[in-house]
Amino acid sequence: MAHDVQHYNLDQKFDFSAATKKLVFTVLGIGAALLVLGIIMAMFGGGHHQAAEAEGHAFHWYERLYANLWINNVYFTGIAIIGVFFFAIQYAAQAGWSTAIIRVMLSLGNWLPIAGVLMIVTFFVANHDLFHWTHAYLFDKNAPEYDKIIDGKGAFFYWPMAKGTFPVFYILRMVLFFGFWVFFFKKFQQFTYNEDVIGGTATWYKIRSWSAFFLIFFAVSSSISAWDWVMSIDTHWFSTLFGWYVFASWFVAGLSTITLITIFLKSQGLLEMVNENHVHDLGKFIFGFTIFWTYLWFSQFLLIYYANIPEETVYFIERLSSDIYGPFIFVNLAMNFVLPFLLLMTRDSKRHGVFLKLVCALIIAGHWVDFFLMVQPGTLGHNGGVGFMEVGMFLVYGAAFTFVVLSGLAKGNLVPKNHPMLEESYHHHI
Amino acid sequence: MERDTHFVTGVYEDEDVLLKAITQVRSSGIKIHEVYSPYPVHGIDDYLGYKRSRLPIAAFLFGLLGTTLALTMQFYMMKFDWPMIIGGKDYGAFPDFIPVTFELTVLLASFGMVGVFMVSTNLKPWAQPRIFDLRITDDKHVLAIDIANNSSMELAKIEEILKSSGASEVNKKSFE
Numbered sequence: 278m279a280h281d282v283q284h285y286n287l288d289q290k291f292d293f294s295a296a297t298k299k300l301v302f303t304v305l306g307i308g309a310a311l312l313v314l315g316i317i318m319a320m321f322g323g324g325h326h327q328a329a330e331a332e333g334h335a336f337h338w339y340e341r342l343y344a345n346l347w348i349n350n351v352y353f354t355g356i357a358i359i360g361v362f363f364f365a366i367q368y369a370a371q372a373g374w375s376t377a378i379i380r381v382m383l384s385l386g387n388w389l390p391i392a393g394v395l396m397i398v399t400f401f402v403a404n405h406d407l408f409h410w411t412h413a414y415l416f417d418k419n420a421p422e423y424d425k426i427i428d429g430k431g432a433f434f435y436w437p438m439a440k441g442t443f444p445v446f447y448i449l450r451m452v453l454f455f456g457f458w459v460f461f462f463k464k465f466q467q468f469t470y471n472e473d474v475i476g477g478t479a480t481w482y483k484i485r486s487w488s489a490f491f492l493i494f495f496a497v498s499s500s501i502s503a504w505d506w507v508m509s510i511d512t513h514w515f516s517t518l519f520g521w522y523v524f525a526s527w528f529v530a531g532l533s534t535i536t537l538i539t540i541f542l543k544s545q546g547l548l549e550m551v552n553e554n555h556v557h558d559l560g561k562f563i564f565g566f567t568i569f570w571t572y573l574w575f576s577q578f579l580l581i582y583y584a585n586i587p588e589e590t591v592y593f594i595e596r597l598s599s600d601i602y603g604p605f606i607f608v609n610l611a612m613n614f615v616l617p618f619l620l621l622m623t624r625d626s627k628r629h630g631v632f633l634k635l636v637c638a639l640i641i642a643g644h645w646v647d648f649f650l651m652v653q654p655g656t657l658g659h660n661g662g663v664g665f666m667e668v669g670m671f672l673v674y675g676a677a678f679t680f681v682v683l684s685g686l687a688k689g690n691l692v693p694k695n696h697p698m699l700e701e702s703y704h705h706h707i
Numbered sequence: 708m709e710r711d712t713h714f715v716t717g718v719y720e721d722e723d724v725l726l727k728a729i730t731q732v733r734s735s736g737i738k739i740h741e742v743y744s745p746y747p748v749h750g751i752d753d754y755l756g757y758k759r760s761r762l763p764i765a766a767f768l769f770g771l772l773g774t775t776l777a778l779t780m781q782f783y784m785m786k787f788d789w790p791m792i793i794g795g796k797d798y799g800a801f802p803d804f805i806p807v808t809f810e811l812t813v814l815l816a817s818f819g820m821v822g823v824f825m826v827s828t829n830l831k832p833w834a835q836p837r838i839f840d841l842r843i844t845d846d847k848h849v850l851a852i853d854i855a856n857n858s859s860m861e862l863a864k865i866e867e868i869l870k871s872s873g874a875s876e877v878n879k880k881s882f883e
Contacts, residue, residue: 575805578802579802579803579805579806582802583794583802583803584794585794585795622767623763624759624763706749706750
């Protein structure tokens with residue numbers, strides 16, 4: 278009967294055991310080895326590329342390294358902030374079902390401070406190799422390379438300084454976004470752990486108000502960060518739904534990460550109150566937002582394809598007509614839409630068995646491909662591709678992210694034991 | 708349409724009593740015809756031992772039908788029956804067909820699902836509903852037992868079990 282008194286151990290902590298750590302470090306090691314292998318191959322094997330680009334600037338192996346750093350910076354920052362975002366959504370929506378796993382969501386935010394540092398450092402190291410608009414000659418009316426269109430957009434990066442000097446506005450936004458994201462994350466963390474000590478409902482109301490402010494800030498910042506960090510790579514081109522598109526990609530990947538960590542914690546014998554009903558709901562979120570991502574991907578594609586305006590179609594021509602990126606467009610759609618859509622359609626696949634785990638892993642890899650397709654064609658052109666360097670860098674970032682998140686999770690209680698809606702979470706039944 | 712049917716009904720005041728009663732009645736070997744309640748009782752399907760509805764399968768098949776129909780229709784019209792160049796695209800411009808395909812998939816899946824639901828639950832517009840007790844639209848839960856389906860058990864015994872399970876009234880109801 279549903280009204281029995283429950284006796285769960287609410288003081289359980291996640292123990293980041295040596296065995297788990299070993300596994301994470303093994304992945305890190307494999308990733309690092311592949312990365313080094315990829316770098317060596319790129320350093321000594323790039324002969325024909327350089328010949329092809331004899332007229333333009335010569336291609337250097339480190340450009341590919343920077344592009345990889347950037348893909349993973351943006352991707353894992355997204356997953357991390359989605360954890361905080363989904364946590365805030367639970368409070369803003371006054372959701373009760375998810376109470377047992379809200380700290381799993383929040384724990385993703387542990388990556389944010391590191392992500393912020395990595396992002397800013399990568400930008401300063403790699404700026405000319407990643408972002409075309411960082412070249413000063415684009416804004417010089419007397420230079421042969423003067424670009425009227427980029428000059429028109431220049432203020433968005435350089436204001437209040439002269440165009441082509443130091444991108445104050447751009448850096449300011451980056452610092453501001455990371456600053457506020459980390460600030461909100463720390464606040465939420467502080468509130469929720471403090472609730473364990475003081476109890477009562479005051480904390481819940483407090484987090485709800487803070488969540489509302491965070492969501493407003495996130496709505497603006499997530500969109501603008503997508504323009505800044507991803508869309509500005511293809512400087513001439515623009516798409517008005519790009520912010521949503523990147524957000525959707527982040528959101529599905531973030532939800533998959535939350536689900537995988539939840540299933541992992543359950544397999545460790547933790548989170549006893551989380552049962553197949555909670556997992557089912559997470560699965561439904563993944564299923565639904567997979568379709569949402571596809572909807573946005575297709576909306577962007579169809580309008581550009583249908584209108585057939587050269588300055589817009591260039592984005593897809595660059596990708597679809599390329600031997601390197603063309604196939605990945607279809608890989609991207611298969612991994613992020615067709616397979617998850619078919620595999621997660623039935624109720625059972627969202628509740629039991631390996632399908633959900635499989636689809637989560639598929640989606641996390643799939644949305645990396647999505648970001649790969651957003652970043653590499655604009656930065657590397659035909660010198661890109663998926664090789665050892667790409668796989669290695671992804672594994673390194675993935676392992677580091679997992680380590681940071683799980684270490685953060687191990688610091689406090691797993692379940693918010695004084696949360697006013699915890700009881701509702703126990704009885705969640707669908 | 709159907710021959711006369713006779714039912715015993717137990718009237719319950721409270722959903723918790725009702726859920727316990729369902730378990731008790733079923734464990735004593737009585738087959739329950741149907742339970743009526745003024746509002747959805749959470750988890751009652753599990754107590755009644757109902758299998759999961761196969762409605763999603765119908766929805767999927769109707770959706771698939773919609774997809775097929777939409778694509779066939781558009782390719783036939785745009786590529787074979789009356790080829791037209793629109794926006795400089797190929798006659799069979801697949802991406803152009805997706806919005807219509809999506810809409811028809813959704814339309815047929817939802818209409819098909821509603822139709823199958825109506826038929827399978829006997830909610831067709833011309834169906835004559837059997838009203839076991841008018842109070843099921845107000846504040847009473849009614850558990851109905853088809854006597855013909857439980858011929859191995861004496862009527863008095865069934866009534867006794869209903870009474871002991873917490874029913875506030877035990878009535879008989881017949882339909883022509």
